[in-house]
Amino acid sequence: MTTTAKPPPAERPATTPRAKARPGDRIFSRSAQVAGILILVILAGVAAFLVREALPTFTADSSEIDGGEGFFSYVWPLVFGTLAAAVIALIVATPLALGIALFISHYAPRRLAQGLGYIVDLLAAIPSVVFGLWGIQWLAPQVQPAWSWLADNLGFIPIFTGPASATGRTMMTAGLVLAVMILPIITAIAREVFLQTPTLHEEAALALGATRWEMIRMAVIPFGRPGIISGIMLGLGRALGETMAVAMVLSTGGFTWSMVTAGNNTIAAEIALDFPESSGLKTNTLIAAGLVLFAITLAVNMFARWIVSRRSEFSGAN
Amino acid sequence: MNLSIVRRTLAPVAVASAAALVLAACGSDPDTSNSSNEDTPDGGNSEGTDGDAGGESLSGTLNGAGASSQESAVQAWIAGFQGQHPDVTVNYAPEGSGAGREQFTSGAVAFAGSDAALDEEELAAAETACGAPAVDLPLFIDPIAVAYNLPGVDNLQLGPVTLANIFNGTITTWNDPAIAADNPDATLPDTAITPVHRSDESGTTENFVEYLAAAAPEAWTYEVSGEWPSELPGEAGAQTPGVIAAVQAAEGTIGYASAAAVGDLQTAAIGVGSEFVEYSAEAAAVVVDASPRAEGRAENDIVIELARDTTESGAYPIVLISYTIVCTAYSDPAVGDLVKAYVGYVASDEGQQAAAAAAGSAPISPELQSEVQAVVESIEVG
Numbered sequence: 001m002t003t004t005a006k007p008p009p010a011e012r013p014a015t016t017p018r019a020k021a022r023p024g025d026r027i028f029s030r031s032a033q034v035a036g037i038l039i040l041v042i043l044a045g046v047a048a049f050l051v052r053e054a055l056p057t058f059t060a061d062s063s064e065i066d067g068g069e070g071f072f073s074y075v076w077p078l079v080f081g082t083l084a085a086a087v088i089a090l091i092v093a094t095p096l097a098l099g100i101a102l103f104i105s106h107y108a109p110r111r112l113a114q115g116l117g118y119i120v121d122l123l124a125a126i127p128s129v130v131f132g133l134w135g136i137q138w139l140a141p142q143v144q145p146a147w148s149w150l151a152d153n154l155g156f157i158p159i160f161t162g163p164a165s166a167t168g169r170t171m172m173t174a175g176l177v178l179a180v181m182i183l184p185i186i187t188a189i190a191r192e193v194f195l196q197t198p199t200l201h202e203e204a205a206l207a208l209g210a211t212r213w214e215m216i217r218m219a220v221i222p223f224g225r226p227g228i229i230s231g232i233m234l235g236l237g238r239a240l241g242e243t244m245a246v247a248m249v250l251s252t253g254g255f256t257w258s259m260v261t262a263g264n265n266t267i268a269a270e271i272a273l274d275f276p277e278s279s280g281l282k283t284n285t286l287i288a289a290g291l292v293l294f295a296i297t298l299a300v301n302m303f304a305r306w307i308v309s310r311r312s313e314f315s316g317a318n
Numbered sequence: 319m320n321l322s323i324v325r326r327t328l329a330p331v332a333v334a335s336a337a338a339l340v341l342a343a344c345g346s347d348p349d350t351s352n353s354s355n356e357d358t359p360d361g362g363n364s365e366g367t368d369g370d371a372g373g374e375s376l377s378g379t380l381n382g383a384g385a386s387s388q389e390s391a392v393q394a395w396i397a398g399f400q401g402q403h404p405d406v407t408v409n410y411a412p413e414g415s416g417a418g419r420e421q422f423t424s425g426a427v428a429f430a431g432s433d434a435a436l437d438e439e440e441l442a443a444a445e446t447a448c449g450a451p452a453v454d455l456p457l458f459i460d461p462i463a464v465a466y467n468l469p470g471v472d473n474l475q476l477g478p479v480t481l482a483n484i485f486n487g488t489i490t491t492w493n494d495p496a497i498a499a500d501n502p503d504a505t506l507p508d509t510a511i512t513p514v515h516r517s518d519e520s521g522t523t524e525n526f527v528e529y530l531a532a533a534a535p536e537a538w539t540y541e542v543s544g545e546w547p548s549e550l551p552g553e554a555g556a557q558t559p560g561v562i563a564a565v566q567a568a569e570g571t572i573g574y575a576s577a578a579a580v581g582d583l584q585t586a587a588i589g590v591g592s593e594f595v596e597y598s599a600e601a602a603a604v605v606v607d608a609s610p611r612a613e614g615r616a617e618n619d620i621v622i623e624l625a626r627d628t629t630e631s632g633a634y635p636i637v638l639i640s641y642t643i644v645c646t647a648y649s650d651p652a653v654g655d656l657v658k659a660y661v662g663y664v665a666s667d668e669g670q671q672a673a674a675a676a677a678g679s680a681p682i683s684p685e686l687q688s689e690v691q692a693v694v695e696s697i698e699v700g
Binding site: 067136137140141144163165166167168169247248250251252253254262265273274276277278279 | 386413414415416417420510512514517518519520521544545548549552553554555556560563564567568569570571
């Protein structure tokens with residue numbers, strides 16, 4: 001499906017007479033170039049803005065920063081919360097998304113696969129505020145007993161230390177909401193990659209006597225691995241930056257290891273909650289926190305790129 | 319299974335899903351709308367055509383920004399005012415008190431709403447922007463209710479010290495002797511108490527903790543600010559609906575929120591002197607009238623120093639006063655006339671009743687009303 005990409009001009013055989021460039025060619029190539037440069041300019045602009053606005057935070061006296069102990073001690077619990085929520089979301093969403101993708105690409109009858117694909121994609125179009133409302137009003141009370149159980153029975157594990165939140169609005173719940181939100185992203189990419197598995201590989205596996213599951217394990221998943229990873233990384237990026245759903249669902253507070261009590265906060269939610277009433281240095285601090293998030297997301301994306309490019313011999317997936 | 323057929327038939331799905339993905343990526347991040355100001359007025363410039371001061375047919379655009387606490391009241395005021403003057407458009411961007419004061423003192427908007435009066439620095443900046451001193455007018459008085467979720471216990475009564483100890487985590491169960499002492503007739507369960515506070519910085523929090531610090535200074539030793547002390551236990555909800563949702567979600571919860579927002583939740587009567595007072599518009603107005611003016615303010619600058627520890631009978635001490643901040647002179651007559659007419663309407667009986675109906679606020683007393691009207695009259699235009 002995505003094999004329509006034109007070969008790069010460099011690979012054009014030298015014997016072919018050079019086609020005369022028509023205005024359409026020039027206009028198109030120029031506008032594509034402008035678009036490409038524009039995205040770099042925008043990104044650089046955002047980065048420059050963040051750095052400029054964040055600078056006062058780093059030069060300010062540490063007692064003036066929120067919390068009174070400098071920017072680092074202000075931001076690390078937020079970084080922890082951001083990563084914790086995203087990791088919970090990935091742990092829940094990844095197996096589910098791969099299952100859905102495999103079902104759609106290899107198991108489901110055609111009609112069902114089509115319908116299911118649409119429905120999963122639809123999930124991606126729901127605004128995060130709606131997920132937040134759903135999380136706070138429906139999901140949190142439903143899962144609260146589970147967190148209470150974890151706190152009562154597995155409380156010796158630091159992440160399940162009690163007492164569990166009475167309203168169920170915990171990191172675990174926020175992670176679950178995030179999982180639902182990133183599910184369509186991972187599913188859509190994994191599905192596309194699975195569908196691109198060369199038919200010959202699959203047929204060869206089947207011909208050698210593999211069951212369908214063995215065929216998927218031997219042919220589909222190895223082929224799709226870079227795609228799966230980039231899908232997961234895209235999902236992770238979304239989970240890291242998600243703001244409104246977390247701000248609404250999570251009962252924010254100071255740092256705690258426990259994922260089943262109230263407490264912790266994410267960078268994005270902290271910015272959304274505190275920015276409207278902030279002024280002066282507090283605004284700078286929030287923007288500096290945004291800069292940290294920017295850096296984390298950038299690192300995640302570069303890591304994903306690196307993994308994908310490392311296995312680019314499989315093509316198609318990147 | 320012939321995969322090429324599957325592929326061919328799934329191709330449109332794939333394209334559609336890719337498109338959906340792209341759309342989602344673009345459209346799924348509306349989160350910043352909280353902090354950005356899409357419909358920010360481009361300054362207080364009136365687009366009015368008639369420069370006639372005091373003309374009967376007002377027209378033009380008036381821009382304000384500020385506290386989200388008064389948003390529903392401001393919407394009622396705008397609706398009422400625009401009903402009287404169909405050619406006028408009033409915009410109010412509820413971006414928060416701090417943002418409102420900042421925009422006002424930089425001259426970006428013609429009036430601001432704020433849960434706190436201008437401080438000295440801001441007054442100086444506003445004087446530069448206005449070309450004349452700015453004044454704070456207390457036009458929105460909002461009782462803050464203490465809402466709780468404890469089936470079987472009606473008419474809960476809480477003295478200030480008990481309330482402070484509940485919110486600072488000293489009292490952890492509902493059948494604590496201190497609560498029982500405030501409620502001799504009630505049967506209290508041994509449910510654990512989950513205090514709920516705001517997770518965002520807010521004027522509601524600031525007024526609530528200011529009350530606790532004033533009425534129960536021994537029990538409440540934390541810094542008074544719009545941010546809840548982070549060392550305290552309890553749950554947090556984002557903005558007023560978040561607090562209400564958290565209180566509704568579980569038994570044993572207790573939280574504070576603008577009285578208009580508590581809906582069908584139970585609310586506690588608060589101990590004042592020797593009696594317990596339920597929140598009401600009248601009780602909130604009583605405490606405002608019983609409170610002295612802040613010292614060191616300019617003549618027309620009406621800033622109220624709320625007497626949180628009042629023992630005045632029938633006064634409900636947990637209230638939020640949100641000010642409307644205006645210049646005492648406007649160089650652009652079109653803007654000045656609009657401000658005068660609009661604020662005059664807000665301070666009128668009609669305006670105050672509209673806010674009471676829409677936002678559950680307490681109408682200001684007739685004395686305060688006439689005082690504000692006099693200030694509005696004195697605004698110089700042109």
